Amino acid sequence: MEADTCKQCAQFFSVPKDADDYEAGKADCVLEKEDEKGKYWLSKPVTENSKRCDSFRLKR
Amino acid sequence: MNQMLSAKVLEYRGKTLDFSPENPAEAKIPADELHEHLQKPSTARTKRLKERCRWKHASAGEFVEKGVRAGIERMRYITEAHKASIGQPEVIRRALGLANVLNKSTLVLQPDECIVGYHAEDPNQFPLYPELSSMGVQDFLMSDYAPQPAEEAAEIHKYWMPYSLQAKCQPYFDPTDLRRMYQFSSMEAPPFVSGYNSIVPPYETVLQDGLLARIKLAESHIADAQKAMSAFPWDGTKGLDYIEKIDNWKAMIIACKAVISWARRQGRLCKIVAEHFETNPKRQAELLEIADICHRVPAEPCKGLKDAFQAKFFTFLICHAIERYASGYAQKEDSLLWPYYKASVIDKSFQPMDHMEVVELVEMERLKVSEHGAGKSRGYREIFPGANDLFILTVGGTNADGSDACTDMTDAILEGAKRIRTPEPSIVFRYSKKNREKTLHWVFECIRDGLGYPSIKNDDIGTNQMLEYSQYSITGNGATNEEAHSWACVLCMSPGVTGRRKTQKTRSEGGGALFPAKILEVALNDGYDWSYADMQLGPNTGGIETLKTFDDVLEAFRKQYRYALQMCLSTKDVSRYFEIRCMQMPFVSAIDDGCMELGMDANALSEQPNGWQNPVTTIVAANSLVAIKKLVFDDKKYTLEQLNDALMANWEGFDEMRADFRKAPKWGNDDPYADEIITSFYEDIIGGEMRKITNYSGGPVLPVGQAVGAYMEVGSRTGPTPDGRFGGEAADDGGISPYMGTDKKGPTAVLRSVAKVQKNQKANLLNQRLSVPIMRSKHGFDIWHSYMNTWFDLNIDHVQFNVVSTEELRAAQREPEKHHDLIVRVSGYSARFVDIPTYGQNTIIARQEQDFGAEDLEFLDVDI
Numbered sequence: 001m002e003a004d005t006c007k008q009c010a011q012f013f014s015v016p017k018d019a020d021d022y023e024a025g026k027a028d029c030v031l032e033k034e035d036e037k038g039k040y041w042l043s044k045p046v047t048e049n050s051k052r053c054d055s056f057r058l059k060r
Numbered sequence: 061m062n063q064m065l066s067a068k069v070l071e072y073r074g075k076t077l078d079f080s081p082e083n084p085a086e087a088k089i090p091a092d093e094l095h096e097h098l099q100k101p102s103t104a105r106t107k108r109l110k111e112r113c114r115w116k117h118a119s120a121g122e123f124v125e126k127g128v129r130a131g132i133e134r135m136r137y138i139t140e141a142h143k144a145s146i147g148q149p150e151v152i153r154r155a156l157g158l159a160n161v162l163n164k165s166t167l168v169l170q171p172d173e174c175i176v177g178y179h180a181e182d183p184n185q186f187p188l189y190p191e192l193s194s195m196g197v198q199d200f201l202m203s204d205y206a207p208q209p210a211e212e213a214a215e216i217h218k219y220w221m222p223y224s225l226q227a228k229c230q231p232y233f234d235p236t237d238l239r240r241m242y243q244f245s246s247m248e249a250p251p252f253v254s255g256y257n258s259i260v261p262p263y264e265t266v267l268q269d270g271l272l273a274r275i276k277l278a279e280s281h282i283a284d285a286q287k288a289m290s291a292f293p294w295d296g297t298k299g300l301d302y303i304e305k306i307d308n309w310k311a312m313i314i315a316c317k318a319v320i321s322w323a324r325r326q327g328r329l330c331k332i333v334a335e336h337f338e339t340n341p342k343r344q345a346e347l348l349e350i351a352d353i354c355h356r357v358p359a360e361p362c363k364g365l366k367d368a369f370q371a372k373f374f375t376f377l378i379c380h381a382i383e384r385y386a387s388g389y390a391q392k393e394d395s396l397l398w399p400y401y402k403a404s405v406i407d408k409s410f411q412p413m414d415h416m417e418v419v420e421l422v423e424m425e426r427l428k429v430s431e432h433g434a435g436k437s438r439g440y441r442e443i444f445p446g447a448n449d450l451f452i453l454t455v456g457g458t459n460a461d462g463s464d465a466c467t468d469m470t471d472a473i474l475e476g477a478k479r480i481r482t483p484e485p486s487i488v489f490r491y492s493k494k495n496r497e498k499t500l501h502w503v504f505e506c507i508r509d510g511l512g513y514p515s516i517k518n519d520d521i522g523t524n525q526m527l528e529y530s531q532y533s534i535t536g537n538g539a540t541n542e543e544a545h546s547w548a549c550v551l552c553m554s555p556g557v558t559g560r561r562k563t564q565k566t567r568s569e570g571g572g573a574l575f576p577a578k579i580l581e582v583a584l585n586d587g588y589d590w591s592y593a594d595m596q597l598g599p600n601t602g603g604i605e606t607l608k609t610f611d612d613v614l615e616a617f618r619k620q621y622r623y624a625l626q627m628c629l630s631t632k633d634v635s636r637y638f639e640i641r642c643m644q645m646p647f648v649s650a651i652d653d654g655c656m657e658l659g660m661d662a663n664a665l666s667e668q669p670n671g672w673q674n675p676v677t678t679i680v681a682a683n684s685l686v687a688i689k690k691l692v693f694d695d696k697k698y699t700l701e702q703l704n705d706a707l708m709a710n711w712e713g714f715d716e717m718r719a720d721f722r723k724a725p726k727w728g729n730d731d732p733y734a735d736e737i738i739t740s741f742y743e744d745i746i747g748g749e750m751r752k753i754t755n756y757s758g759g760p761v762l763p764v765g766q767a768v769g770a771y772m773e774v775g776s777r778t779g780p781t782p783d784g785r786f787g788g789e790a791a792d793d794g795g796i797s798p799y800m801g802t803d804k805k806g807p808t809a810v811l812r813s814v815a816k817v818q819k820n821q822k823a824n825l826l827n828q829r830l831s832v833p834i835m836r837s838k839h840g841f842d843i844w845h846s847y848m849n850t851w852f853d854l855n856i857d858h859v860q861f862n863v864v865s866t867e868e869l870r871a872a873q874r875e876p877e878k879h880h881d882l883i884v885r886v887s888g889y890s891a892r893f894v895d896i897p898t899y900g901q902n903t904i905i906a907r908q909e910q911d912f913g914a915e916d917l918e919f920l921d922v923d924i
Contacts, residue, residue, distance in 0.1 A: 013328075019325075021163060033422045040168060040170045040171075042167065042169075042182070044167075
């Protein structure tokens, strides 16, 4: 079956249960980016049912 | 080879002084590349960080590095929250807006950094503030830097049109007056249009208490208020006050909780990167340590120096960029960090480290600030050429008991600045004769390396000023003696208290400019601006034919100046009125002890007045008045009508006449004729008229003359002036600096002139350019130290220095790619020279390079 939600993405990291912003199904989407100045990482809140985006990488 | 040091020798007190370099190796460095040899990052890491630094410098209003643009997230989430909170108290809506931004925005982490956090969704972006000024956002929408998607940004901009601070304030002013202010030639636009702002965050409460303790305090105040409201017998004259207070405390709790959660989310990002992306074990460990720090601070009190740097930076981001925009980096940084330095370096009780690790942290903090982008409109980018924004921290000075406040933390801040060589943040050093020599050497080394900072402020003047303003406190709770000693420069050169309460929270208290050169121009033309906007710019005060005496000229100026003052100060206070009602800052309120105690918003509570306004181009106006008095009214060589004809022709065809006006006595030469007129102009009109105004805080408003880059911007909008200046040429580059190239009598003559102005001033920026060979010689420190002591004895408020050769500046104009480390002092801030447009570069080259002759050394009583 083709993965189509954030939950199946390798960049999906569930928010721990003891975190201030914990909600069931909530996660951090952490992306590694690179430009001419170098690498950097971005973290954006997502939910497990969010539709996959162009940066989707299947979790293995 | 054109070597750095000249072979200058000087006879002084029976000795022959030679000015060979203190460091003999420098003799081999070509004069035109000195600055490229001075950088010495303390570690390989800070060297890498500097090499990949994402500068946000602007030149002629355009960002220098490609890819820099406005982000959309802040404007998106603040708008989303605003729509979702209709019906709730305004202060709660502001808190929910902040929380929504913090909860939903994208976080950024970059390699090597140890102080983390950013204020936009990408390290090349910066946020916008549609709730402040619709014009400010419109400016971006029309540019290449518009947030994407542009359609969404346009929709958000449209949404805020009726709700913005600008929309609230505008109806109280005549559109004709506002249009005059929008010209930015005689007056700066009102804060409700510019959105430009200044703040001194009470960092101390965050570092000392932590936000969890602030939440508990607010909760306890709410409980007490509710108890008081339910106590019998009900007293409506007091009980109803609790409603607003309870709302404020609730908003503070929302804001603090959101900030804690946001910081911890940042920590979580570090942990995820350490565990899933980073392969270097050393960096992995470092990231896990940062994750732990972000979990603990700013929620809890800081225990060590890493905690303190991180908590401070998070607080900076919220207060200066996320809750609301504010320029500046106001803090007394050495005092603020000293307890944590002691814990980590001396006691080694937490986050143990040595002094050089502190220096590395300072360098990393400087690079974080260098990457900070500000969503300022084009006009404000133009007046800070070569910089991203104004960032100014303060060190040095004295403690309340009169002892020297310099510490090893002061030295680490200065050493880090010298080593890493970034234009920002600028540093102010509070000079006192009690300062230890070890620290003064670091101050001097930064200056002689050409950083343009520390700029030097007179410690006594600043402290006494805080006590004077304190007398006007409307709450009767102005700065104590101890608090008066805690001052730092709010923005550029204006002192304000730092600490747990009473700090300046908004630029409607102090800040904003007006421009005497343009005001004089229109005073000679019945209020009409013929040279730039071609419109009436002030009241009708009579044409040149009505000015029969020099006093008539002065009075025409006075009337035009009063009009400009009235507009500038009334628009600021009206901004304040609506800031209190729709631009509340619940986070800033939460970290201010006064706001917490009284349940008040930070915009509303004023315990320590700090009113000021910035006259820029005063010396062009003053030199012009001297020339008019001498050549028209004393010598009667020309009539005002002839002068008017020459000015209207931009002096073309009036060469001889222009030469006469250029030769008229000028400020900065200890010339009694010029100095008497100019001193009176400063004290009686510029300061005397301003002092008559009382602002929201109940105190007087006083001048803080500090040109920043506005001397170029406004100079270009100011017609020819009677000092012999052509229309469009730059104006004077300080607040009390001589006009470029006209201070011909040496550095001590400048000091003697400037010392004459004492009354009705808050601060005045003095820009001086010193000789590179002398400053880098073995006698450099002694001469500079004597200069500073004389400056202090003359009761002068401020001085800042360029120490850079014309050869090097010219070389950088020819081959900018080879001169990325060439830093210059513009005015109130430093800039990378190659990022300044040519027009501005030439104004720096044109400044008088002050040499020291034997008579100067004698006046300074230099002991060599």
